Amino acid sequence: xxxxxxxxxxxxxxxxxxxxxxxxxxxxxxxxxxxxxxxxxxxxxxxxxxxxxxxxxxxxxxxxxxxxxxxxxxxxxxxxxxxxxxxxxxxxxxxxxxxxxxxxxxxxxxxxxxxxxxxxxxxxxxxxxxxxxxxxxxxxxxxxxxxxxxxxxxxxxxxxxxxxxxxxxxxxxxxxxxxxxxxxxxxxxxxxxxxxxxxxxxxxxxxxxxxxxxxxxxxxxxxxxxxxxxxxxxxxxxxxxxxxxxxxxxxxxxxxxxxxxxxxxxxxxxxxxxxxxxxxxxxxxxxxxxxxxxxxxxxxxxxxxxxxxxxxxxxxxxxxxxxxxxxxxxxxxxxxxxxxxxxxxxxxxxxxxxxxxxxxxxxxxxxxxxxxxxxxxxxxxxxxxxxxxxxxxxxxxxxxxxxxxxxxxxxxxxxxxxxxxxxxxxxxxxxxxxxxxxxxxxxxxxxxxxxxxxxxxxxxxxxxxxxxxxxxxxxxxxxxxxxxxxxxxxxxxxxxxxxxxxxxxxxxxxxxxxxxxxxxxxxxxxxxxxxxxxxxxxxxxxxxxxxxxxxxxxxxxxxxxxxxxxxxxxxxxxxxx
Numbered sequence: 001x002x003x004x005x006x007x008x009x010x011x012x013x014x015x016x017x018x019x020x021x022x023x024x025x026x027x028x029x030x031x032x033x034x035x036x037x038x039x040x041x042x043x044x045x046x047x048x049x050x051x052x053x054x055x056x057x058x059x060x061x062x063x064x065x066x067x068x069x070x071x072x073x074x075x076x077x078x079x080x081x082x083x084x085x086x087x088x089x090x091x092x093x094x095x096x097x098x099x100x101x102x103x104x105x106x107x108x109x110x111x112x113x114x115x116x117x118x119x120x121x122x123x124x125x126x127x128x129x130x131x132x133x134x135x136x137x138x139x140x141x142x143x144x145x146x147x148x149x150x151x152x153x154x155x156x157x158x159x160x161x162x163x164x165x166x167x168x169x170x171x172x173x174x175x176x177x178x179x180x181x182x183x184x185x186x187x188x189x190x191x192x193x194x195x196x197x198x199x200x201x202x203x204x205x206x207x208x209x210x211x212x213x214x215x216x217x218x219x220x221x222x223x224x225x226x227x228x229x230x231x232x233x234x235x236x237x238x239x240x241x242x243x244x245x246x247x248x249x250x251x252x253x254x255x256x257x258x259x260x261x262x263x264x265x266x267x268x269x270x271x272x273x274x275x276x277x278x279x280x281x282x283x284x285x286x287x288x289x290x291x292x293x294x295x296x297x298x299x300x301x302x303x304x305x306x307x308x309x310x311x312x313x314x315x316x317x318x319x320x321x322x323x324x325x326x327x328x329x330x331x332x333x334x335x336x337x338x339x340x341x342x343x344x345x346x347x348x349x350x351x352x353x354x355x356x357x358x359x360x361x362x363x364x365x366x367x368x369x370x371x372x373x374x375x376x377x378x379x380x381x382x383x384x385x386x387x388x389x390x391x392x393x394x395x396x397x398x399x400x401x402x403x404x405x406x407x408x409x410x411x412x413x414x415x416x417x418x419x420x421x422x423x424x425x426x427x428x429x430x431x432x433x434x435x436x437x438x439x440x441x442x443x444x445x446x447x448x449x450x451x452x453x454x455x456x457x458x459x460x461x462x463x464x465x466x467x468x469x470x471x472x473x474x475x476x477x478x479x480x481x482x483x484x485x486x487x488x489x490x491x492x493x494x495x496x497x498x499x500x501x502x503x504x505x506x507x508x509x510x511x512x513x514x515x516x517x518x519x520x521x522x523x524x525x526x527x528x529x530x531x532x533x534x535x536x537x538x539x540x541x542x543x544x545x546x547x548x549x550x551x552x553x554x555x556x557x558x559x560x561x562x563x564x565x566x567x568x569x570x571x572x573x574x575x576x577x
Contacts, residue, residue, distance in 0.1 A: 002041055003179040004034035007137035008146050008169060012101065013038055014182045015150050021070045021099070021157075022046050023063060025056045029076020031116075031171050032103035036074055038177070053080045057087020060098045070097035070157045077104050077116040088127040091164040097157035098164040100128070106170050107133060120168045130156045131166040144303060151188040152298050159190065159296070159310075188298055190308045197319055198307060200230065203267030204331055206284065207234045210273030210301075211396045212241035219314055220244040226317040231328035232266075233335050237278035237382045238372060238392040248335045251382040252342055254280035256549040264335055271301060272313045277378045277396045292316045342548050344383075351507055352533050352541035353380040353425070353450045359510075360448075364390050365419055365520035371408040373424035374401050376457050376538065377450065381423060383545060401428035405447070406435045412445050419444055419522060426451040429490075430482040436497050445526035446517060449490060452533045454479035459535035461543050477535070485532055494528045502529040 003010055012035065016022075025048045026036045039045045048063075050056035053075050060071040075081055081102035091098040102120055109117045123131050132149040135142045153165045191197060207223065215223070220242060226232065227246040234246045253259060266286040272293065276282065285302035293299070296310025309316050349355040353376055361384035364370055370386065372378040372394040386392060395407055404424050412420035422445075429449050435441075458465040458477040465472040473479035483489035491501045502517060504510035510531060517529045 002177040003038040003182060004174055005176040005179055006034045006172060006174045007143065008134045008150075009034050009038055009171075010179065010182050011146050011150050011185050012134075012167070012169070013042065014185050015154050015187060016072065017044055017182075018187050019070075019154055021072060021154070023067065023069065024048070024072040024074060025050050025060050025063070027051065027053050027056050027073075027075045027080060029080060029103065030173070031076045031105060032074045032101070032169070034171055034174055035101065035103060035169060039074075041177070053083035054086055057084045057098070057100070058090065061087055061090050061094070061096050064091070064096045064098060065094070070099055070154075073098060073100045075100075075102050077102075078118060081118070081120055085124065085127055088164045088166075089124075092126050092128065095162045096164065097162045099154065099157060099167065100164060101167045101169050103169045103171055106136060106172075107168070120166075123166055127164065128166040129159075129163040131168065133168040134170060136170050136172055144300075147186045148188075148298060148300055151186070155188065155190045155298070186306070188300075188305055188308060190296060190298075190310055192296070192310050193315065200320060201268050201288070204265070204286070205230050205232045205268045205270065206266035206286070206331070207232060207246075207270045207272065208276075208281070208284065209234060209236050209240035209242050210271070210276040211239040211394075212273035214241045214391055215244075222314050222317045222321065226321045227332070228328055229321050229324045229326035231326075231331050233332045235278075235281050235284055237276060237281070238370075238378065238386065239277055239394050239396055240273060241391075243388050246332055248332065248339070249382065249385050250284065250335065250339070251278050251280045251379075252344075252384075252545070252548075253335075253338045254278075254283060255383070255546045256342070257546050258549045264331070264338060266331075269302065269304075270316075271299075271305075275396045275399065276301075277372075277375065277394055277399075278382055279379070344545065344548065348544055349541045350537035350544075351510070351531075352538045353377055353423075354383065354538075354541040354545055355507075356448065356450065356510075356531060357381040357384050357423075360514060360518060361386055363518050364421060365518060366390070368419035368421060369393070369411060370421040370423065371404065371411065373404040373422075373428040374399055376425055376460075377423040377428075380541075401425075402431050404428050405432040408447075409435055409438065409441055409445065412442055413440060416442050416444055417522070419446060419520070422447045424449060425456065426453060426482065426485075427455050427478060433493070436494060436499070441497075441526060443524055443526050444522050447526075447528045448517065449528060449530045450533055451485055451490070451530055452535050452538055453485040454535060456533075456535040456538045459539055461539045462546075466539070487532075490528070490530050498525055500525045500527045502527065503531070504529070505532045 023046045024039055027050055050059055060073050064071040084100050105117050110119045132153050134146050134149055137143050137146055153167050156165050224244045233248050235250050236242055236247050261283050269286045269289045271289050271291045285304050288306045289302045289304045290307045291305055292309040292313045294312055298308055346358045357380045364386055366387055366389045369391045372381055378394045395404055408422040454477040458472055465476045495501050502513040504513055
């Protein structure tokens with residue numbers, strides 16, 4: 001039993017077998033030789049031949065309806081796939097699980113008058129539920145892409161009542177059939193309330209919450225209960241909407257250059273919520289990931305997904321908490337211990353968004369809401385916790401800089417008796433500044449504008465544009481626009497629109513004004529505080545905060561040397577070894 005060496009073919013066969021799909025109706029051709037011969041060589045599969053693809057599709061309909069199981073179709077290039085259409089329409093309206101695999105030459109040839117190459121990128125709406133094109137696998141990214149698409153396609157066959165699905169399979173016409181055993185590829189199973197739930201694996205379990213609406217009291221309570229029973233933690237950022245007992249804002253630890261991921265990495269990470277703005281904590285994925293979402297979509301953020309639970313998250317946590325009790329906090333204490341090791345001194349940080357966050361995060365008035373701009377503002381403030389009663393959000397859905405102010409002001413319209421804060425950089429501010437002239441803007445609005453005169457993100461030491469230094473300013477970081485850090489432009493604009501205006505260009509000036517900005521009372525007018533920083537110090541601040549663990553170790557070494565000398569340190573190291 002030998003398989004084609006084409007990896008995309010191997011992935012299809014492996015996942016078909018995992019799902020118990022064995023019946024195949026093959027039509028003749030060249031581009032599907034690698035698939036058909038591989039299937040033929042495996043006695044697991046039950047193959048039938050049909051010259052006419054139109055008839056083959058109807059054969060599949062009858063076979064699927066009678067057996068109650070999915071049936072695979074395989075055809076070659078040219079017009080063969082279009083001849084599946086009538087049968088696929090039949091399958092679509094009867095919800096029959098037919099998997100049409102149409103083999104093709106590389107799709108880059110489409111449109112270049114190459115014989116037998118047709119465009120299969122679009123199918124009529126009522127022929128298939130889903131269509132995917134598999135890559136020719138050349139590297140790890142191609143492998144991941146192929147695994148995801150095959151898992152999506154095959155799991156879609158019976159989802160929401162079932163129906164036909166299309167896979168467009170590119171081939172290199174490999175003549176090699178030397179693979180004796182199929183490799184292990186990632187299999188993703190979709191679980192609904194009708195399925196048997198898998199057992200939780202042994203070891204550490206964590207929950208990762210991406211962007212999430214404010215959790216209801218019950219959502220928070222059932223998540224707390226799950227954590228208490230299973231000794232879990234909940235990794236959050238300022239878009240997660242969870243303020244329960246097991247919340248851990250872990251970005252500060254995960255950002256450390258000397259951070260050893262294995263120290264507190266879970267064996268299972270349960271992923272809820274949507275896109276996260278905490279890039280650092282993504283590395284906490286662990287050995288495998290379970291995704292829980294009502295949409296049931298395969299979203300492999302961490303590239304370790306094994307299960308998708310298509311259900312409300314409350315239902316998931318209820319199942320794994322039912323009939324159990326616990327009050328475990330061991331994992332939580334381990335994570336908090338790591339956090340407490342990194343004690344940030346504001347004096348170590350230059351004037352920057354990070355420094356501003358370190359000064360103000362704990363002082364945001366109780367019961368208020370705060371919005372963060374993309375990306376430097378959100379990242380900077382994710383290093384520091386907010387008061388429990390403060391709600392927070394950021395436009396991480398589309399992750400653009402274009403609507404931060406508008407989203408903030410939209411939120412502020414909901415409750416005129418509540419303060420709404422916005423932290424935003426200059427490019428994002430000027431992009432959306434017209435909304436400040438909206439006649440519905442209320443006096444419950446506070447805006448912190450961090451003006452460094454450019455997209456400072458592209459001047460951070462760890463950004464790929466940093467290698468170009470100041471040359472990146474002109475066209476990558478878009479420096480010099482909007483008054484080029486004018487001290488009067490924003491001032492006159494917002495004052496003329498009825499705002500109070502404060503400003504600071506150094507730490508001393510900031511100390512004189514920030515308390516007014518954080519006043520818990522709603523004043524007669526909305527307020528904007530403009531703080532002028534520079535990109536070099538913004539980058540230095542990020543570098544300092546990402547190397548705090550290193551600096552602490554250096555300081556510890558210096559202190560030890562001052563007490564017992566360098567020779568004593570060397571001797572101590574030998575003893576410890």
